[in-house]
Amino acid sequence: MSRPAGTPALPAVSPLSAVALLPGSVETPAYVYDLAEVRANADRLLTALPGNRDLYYSLKANPHPAVLRTLRAAGARPEVCSPGELEAALEAGWSAGTVLYTGPGKRDRDVAAALAAGVREFSVDSPTALDQLDRLCAEQGVRARCLVRVNDDQPVPGQALVMTGVPSPFGADADWIREEPALFANRPHTEIIGLHLYMGTNLGTVEALLAQFTRAAQTFRDLAQVLRGEGVELRVLDLGGGFGAPFATAGEPLDLTGLARPLAAMLDAELPGWRSDAPRLAFESGRYLVGTAGTLLTTVLDAKRSQGKEIVVLDCGINHLGGMSGLRRLPPLTPHLDTAARPAEAEAEAEAEGEETVETMVCGPLCTPLDTWDRRARLPRLVPGDRLTVPNVGAYGLYASLVAFLGHPLPVEAAVDTDRPGEAPVHLSRVALVRGSH
The missing domain is CATH 3.20.20.10 (Alanine racemase)
Known part of the structure; x- marks a missing residue:
């Protein structure tokens, strides 16, 4: 949302600075709360x-x-x-x-x-x-x-x-x-x-x-x-x-x-x-x-071309973010490439060739054609292993999604504090669905 001209900028923390505090071993998908x-x-x-x-x-x-x-x-x-x-x-x-x-x-x-x-x-x-x-x-x-x-x-x-x-x-x-x-x-x-x-x-x-x-x-x-x-x-x-x-x-x-x-x-x-x-x-x-305190990390599992269209499949889909999109309550969800997570040789190659963006269909891993975040995202050419981020999902992200659909593991959740960058994450866990007997 834009600010009126002349008003001071709001203090903001880049979502990637919070992501940078995570241990390298944290798997994706992962929600990070600053x-x-x-x-x-x-x-x-x-x-x-x-x-x-x-x-x-x-x-x-x-x-x-x-x-x-x-x-x-x-x-x-x-x-x-x-x-x-x-x-x-x-x-x-x-x-x-x-x-x-x-x-x-x-x-x-x-x-x-x-x-x-x-x-x-x-x-x-x-x-x-x-x-x-x-x-x-x-x-x-x-x-x-x-x-x-x-x-x-x-x-x-x-x-x-x-x-x-x-x-x-x-x-x-x-x-x-x-x-x-x-x-x-x-x-x-x-x-x-x-x-x-x-x-x-x-x-x-x-x-x-x-x-x-x-x-x-x-x-x-x-x-x-x-x-x-x-x-x-x-x-x-x-x-x-x-x-x-x-x-x-x-x-x-x-x-x-x-x-x-x-x-x-x-x-x-x-x-x-x-x-x-x-x-x-x-x-x-x-x-x-x-x-604005939440960022979602996800990794590209597959990248290909189908019927003339660039397709990427992520390890995260509508089960973890945007589960209500089928009710037409959410706009297309377009992630961003996290270049800091790319292997150095891949990033050097992208810089040498001049990074271009291409129209890309962004899909999740679920066995349904409905598992699509964006059909026309403008993204760099992605390869398996690339990590993407979705900013500003601290509200109505994981907890408004179809977490039980198709049985994939829920995302990791990490709470970090960028006011204390030298410390380990405050909280690192994963919600588990447990069936109880009645």
Whole structure:
């Protein structure tokens, strides 16, 4: 994403500098997460947001344990939507009392397990979800706090993925709350403490973010008055996120240097008590915090020409990156040649001949013609053994892919810290799929 002219460059870490910290024996495919970049992203985002606020990290973006520990140390709280994510958050050192448990549909046993673990704050999407939580709290003799997620009346321009103002499993329609507020009142074991307005994702401009947050603040003010008639006092506003960052292409996170002042001015106008925590503000982020911290390494297994087309087959495919591309949710994924990993003689030969790029079809190793990242990538002529990299895949990379399809081993994951270049990787492991008996 481009920055406005005249704005300072964001500090960035080249993905290859993180890759260079890996031991030479690490096999591919491998995801490499730079914890220094995670810290830098967290600092950028926290600097751009009001001082008295909570910041939640959405574990669905990347639940790697070293990434989670780094974000916990940076001051983020965990936002989870499954038993597995809750377990990962607790193992990373967060207390259950800091967790926000979200999701448009929750199984009784999952909510009960979260309550038993000590989770007390949930986002709910309907009166049915409120009743469910209240019933399960009663069974355990505890009380819980709720944010009611709201599907606002209309979408806000600039959203990459529209999540509000359309028919949606996420949240209760704002008009529904206005028309039947008694359905959204407190329950005997469940207190409504705020609203959750997550309107869109991956916004590309500060203006779009401000428009989204302004609309959310206005809706909060309106519904707070409506619900006050039912004895509900809203004191928390979760404004969601949508902070943009590139995916699987070169680039930097959205420059947020112009956000803080107009955001504070908007909040002063719409919610005058916010500076004294009336309401308490919360924001969420996944991709902005970790997207640019991840690089995928993959190796060319075969290179040939077929029907007049250059073809390369990698040891990594849609099972490890871009598994949702079959749903038309992802653009073509074009890797980059890692010349530092080429044998010296091969690189010398390429330089002598003048490296040219050719239109190349980039495929993975799966036994299906759907396993294709890019049909028209412009790449140097590749040979087996060449190593390629895909930048900015720290969010929605491995953990949004078809990892079980066709049974290939999962990629290695390595967490390194370019703030400490002389040290070994912080974490080097591989997730394993284990079949359990029931």
